[in-house]
Amino acid sequence: MQLSVVVPLYNEEESVGPLVEAVRAALPASLEWELLLVDDGSRDGTVASIGAFTAADPRVRLVPLARNYGQTQAMQAGFDAAEGDVVVSMDGDLQNDPQDIPRLLATLEQGYDLVAGYRQRRQDDLVTRKIPSWIANRAIRAVTGVDIRDNGCSLKAYRRWTLDRMDLYSDMHRFLPALAAATAGARITEIPVRHHSRRYGHSKYGLSRVLKILADLLTITMIMWFRERPLTLFGTAAIIAFAIGAGFLTASAVAIWQIHAGMATAFVLPASGLLCILLGCYLLMLGLVAQVFLHHTRQDRASPPPIAVERFA
Amino acid sequence: MPEVSVIVPVVERPDPLTTVYQEAAAPLAEAGISAEFVFVSYPWFRPLTDALAALRAAGAPIRVLEVGHALGETAVLKAAAAEAAGQILATVPAYPQADPSGLPALIAQVRAGSDLAVGRRWPRRDSLINRFQNRVLHLLVGALGGGRLHDVACGLRAMRRDLLGQLPLYGDFVRFLPLLAMRDGYRVEEVAVPVHPRSMRGRLYSPGVYLRRLFDVLGLIFLFKFTDKPLRFFGLIGSALSSIGGALLLLVLIQRLAGQPLADRPLLLLGVLLMTLGAQAIALGLIGEIIVHLSAAGRRGYRLRGSQPSARPRAPAA
Numbered sequence: 124m125q126l127s128v129v130v131p132l133y134n135e136e137e138s139v140g141p142l143v144e145a146v147r148a149a150l151p152a153s154l155e156w157e158l159l160l161v162d163d164g165s166r167d168g169t170v171a172s173i174g175a176f177t178a179a180d181p182r183v184r185l186v187p188l189a190r191n192y193g194q195t196q197a198m199q200a201g202f203d204a205a206e207g208d209v210v211v212s213m214d215g216d217l218q219n220d221p222q223d224i225p226r227l228l229a230t231l232e233q234g235y236d237l238v239a240g241y242r243q244r245r246q247d248d249l250v251t252r253k254i255p256s257w258i259a260n261r262a263i264r265a266v267t268g269v270d271i272r273d274n275g276c277s278l279k280a281y282r283r284w285t286l287d288r289m290d291l292y293s294d295m296h297r298f299l300p301a302l303a304a305a306t307a308g309a310r311i312t313e314i315p316v317r318h319h320s321r322r323y324g325h326s327k328y329g330l331s332r333v334l335k336i337l338a339d340l341l342t343i344t345m346i347m348w349f350r351e352r353p354l355t356l357f358g359t360a361a362i363i364a365f366a367i368g369a370g371f372l373t374a375s376a377v378a379i380w381q382i383h384a385g386m387a388t389a390f391v392l393p394a395s396g397l398l399c400i401l402l403g404c405y406l407l408m409l410g411l412v413a414q415v416f417l418h419h420t421r422q423d424r425a426s427p428p429p430i431a432v433e434r435f436a
Numbered sequence: 437m438p439e440v441s442v443i444v445p446v447v448e449r450p451d452p453l454t455t456v457y458q459e460a461a462a463p464l465a466e467a468g469i470s471a472e473f474v475f476v477s478y479p480w481f482r483p484l485t486d487a488l489a490a491l492r493a494a495g496a497p498i499r500v501l502e503v504g505h506a507l508g509e510t511a512v513l514k515a516a517a518a519e520a521a522g523q524i525l526a527t528v529p530a531y532p533q534a535d536p537s538g539l540p541a542l543i544a545q546v547r548a549g550s551d552l553a554v555g556r557r558w559p560r561r562d563s564l565i566n567r568f569q570n571r572v573l574h575l576l577v578g579a580l581g582g583g584r585l586h587d588v589a590c591g592l593r594a595m596r597r598d599l600l601g602q603l604p605l606y607g608d609f610v611r612f613l614p615l616l617a618m619r620d621g622y623r624v625e626e627v628a629v630p631v632h633p634r635s636m637r638g639r640l641y642s643p644g645v646y647l648r649r650l651f652d653v654l655g656l657i658f659l660f661k662f663t664d665k666p667l668r669f670f671g672l673i674g675s676a677l678s679s680i681g682g683a684l685l686l687l688v689l690i691q692r693l694a695g696q697p698l699a700d701r702p703l704l705l706l707g708v709l710l711m712t713l714g715a716q717a718i719a720l721g722l723i724g725e726i727i728v729h730l731s732a733a734g735r736r737g738y739r740l741r742g743s744q745p746s747a748r749p750r751a752p753a754a
Contacts, residue, residue: 236504269505308511310479310504351510352607358651375702393702401713408670408720411662414655415724418663419731421604422745431476431501431515434485435492 125208126156128224129201131194132173132215133163137323139172141217143183149221158183160215161201164191199291202281211280218246219278220317227280227314236285236309236430239300240316241273247320259297259336266340267301267347271313274300278316285309288427297336298343305347308429353417357410364403371396438472438497440464440543440594441522445512446477446484450530451634454487457498460528460536467540471526476501476516510610517600525600529591531635533557538629542594551599551622554585554614555592555629562631565638576653580660581615585626588614592629602745608652619660621739664737666724674717681710 128146132139139160146158160173162185176183186204188197198212211227213219223240230238247253256275263274274297281303288307295302303309349356375392442464444456457473464471477485477500485500492498501519503512517525524546528536534555545553560567574586581588589611603616618624662669684707692698734748 304505305507308503308505308507308515310502351508352648352651352655354651354655355607355648358654359647362647390700390702394705397702397706397709401709404713405716408673408717410651411655411658411669412666412720412724412727414658415663415666416727417606418604418659419727421606422731422735428514428518429503429505429507429511431503431512431519433519434477434482434500434502435489 124157124206125154126150126224126228127201127205127207127210128156128158128221129161129198129205129210129212130159130215131161131163131197131201131212132165132169133191133194133197134165134167134169135215135323136165136168136172138215138217139169139176141322142215142221143176143180145217146221146224147180149224151225156182157205157207159186159201159204160184161186161188161197161204163188163193163197193294195291195294195296198296202286202291205286208283209280210283210286212277214277217322218319219276220319223278223314223316224280227278227316230312230314231280231282234310234432235312236282236307236432237300237303237311238280239271239273239311239313240276240278241271241313242276242318243315245318247318262337262340263298263301263343266344267298267304269301269304269311271300271311273313274298276316276318284430288430293342294335294339297339301343301347305350306426306429308431310430310432351417353413354410357406357413361403361406361410364399364406368396368399368403371399438470438522440469440471440524440526441520441597442471442473442526442528442539443513443516443520444473444475444528444530445509445516446475446481446530447506447509447512448531450481450484451532452487453484453530454491456528456530457488457491457496460539461496463537463539467543469540469543472497472499472521474499474501474516474520475530476503476512478503478506508608510605510608513610514600514605517597520597523597524594525597526594527591532632533635534587534590534592535630535632536592538592538627539594541627541629542592545625545627546594546596549623550625552593552595552614552617552624553627554587554624555590556585556587556626557590557631558586558628560631562636563638565640566635573649573653577612577615577656580657581618581624585614585618585624587626588612590629598744607655608648609656611652612656615656615660620745621741664728666728667718667721670717670721670724674714674721676714677710677717678714681707681712681714683707684710 130142143158150156160183162170162173170185170187173185177185184204186200188200201212202210209228209231211224213221227238227240245253260272260274264270264272279299285303285307289302300311304311371392375396378392442460446453453475461473475485475488475498479502488498488500501516503515513527524543526539526543528539534557538555542553542555570587573589577588578585593613599617599622603613603620605616609616614624684703688698688701688704688707698704736748739745
């Protein structure tokens, strides 16, 4: 199998038909492909709509989830079921255009492990979608150092070996390029893709997701930089706490001996200093516990080494 | 099929790579050792790896691997080891450190049955600054290797092919590879190699680098002493802190009963804080024990000589 197209669907009964037709029309006949439609516990007629196609066309397959798990798990289910050497993910709401898939594949051939699409002339509401998305992408780019301008676009192409090194959980689908860089050492690039306005149904996203993304940034920072060296993160925080504490204690020593011994206000300074220093000790211990955890999970499960590709093959 | 794969991790401040290749290839050819060279690098070092294309075209046994993201030397080395063809792996630093003329001696040591042979720059003719840094490092970690090793961070090594995959390597622990191998009972030998003529000058790093190294060393010592028994460490610290805290509180109480006012006494606060910190330390130790206990399931803490680390010998009956 050369190509698997993975589409998570949640309550998209009207979209299924046009989607399957669009994918069929977009992919060249010479290509060996499959279309995996992941039903994320829809409560409308999505499964029935998919059933109409799977019977007639063996290339179209249904991956039924037991309940509604959210987009990340739906994508992971599709990736796990996919048999292609290349896997393309896209949204089920017809906003992505399957006609871009051949271009994604061609870019992948130029020596990349992940090609992300970015939406040109995005057809969405400015205030509720575009501006929050712009802020989120800026923040993600700054924190991860992965140069992708549109993390929210689902249309992406992956080599099998990239996905083999990624395990998705929580709301990771927004950070897939960063995760691919951190865990697989993937070579990543992006190309412009078309974007259409929604034809059926309604968006399942709201403005609140921006706050969630900002909280997730902390998680992704951990994954990107400190997954294998938690003691560096906790230790650095501890050193900062020690420094502040030492500052307070110095100030209190000066206050006690130089100004007024026993002055009531002098109590505030040593108290603050002690708190800071003991916080530093606590952080250091947390880092050591994290190190214990890292060591034992690493012994349990031999994770595959990052992707290394021949340059002059 | 080459007998030896020489891996050159090109991750920081590399030398011209053609020089690195020539300096390492010449002694190997002289000793009649068949070797392939695996340079492993990042896409942003392409201007450097480009220079190798001409050598490769001229028939030199050079491969260049690329990892797409700066994952550090440990991860990069593991990736290269997975692709290497040789039965023996050697590593050569991409910057002047230990002189690669010592490679044949290291390889001979592995052929003779060692699991890992690591270079020791000896006699040290480089600058006092380098030697001082090396001395401080070994004051901290030397005892972990029973005092047998004098240059654990030496980048010139030779090892059995499967060694890297069997050690718990993460973060920047590849620097301490000989210590970690000794910890798991592998045969580690140290072989004196010359100092590279271009590394005589002293090297100082940014404070951030030293800070990271400090945490590496702290993590390594903790790994050796307490990873399998975190409660012993945290329990000891916790009870000591709590006792000191308790004693201080007792002292303050006695003084209060003797008539001294309490309100502006930092000592009271110190006592309370020490007691809470002690309780937290013990709690963390308990969490550590849970981690150790859960991860012990289905795994064995020993390794038979000449074999891989053990899983549970028999799976439980269904």
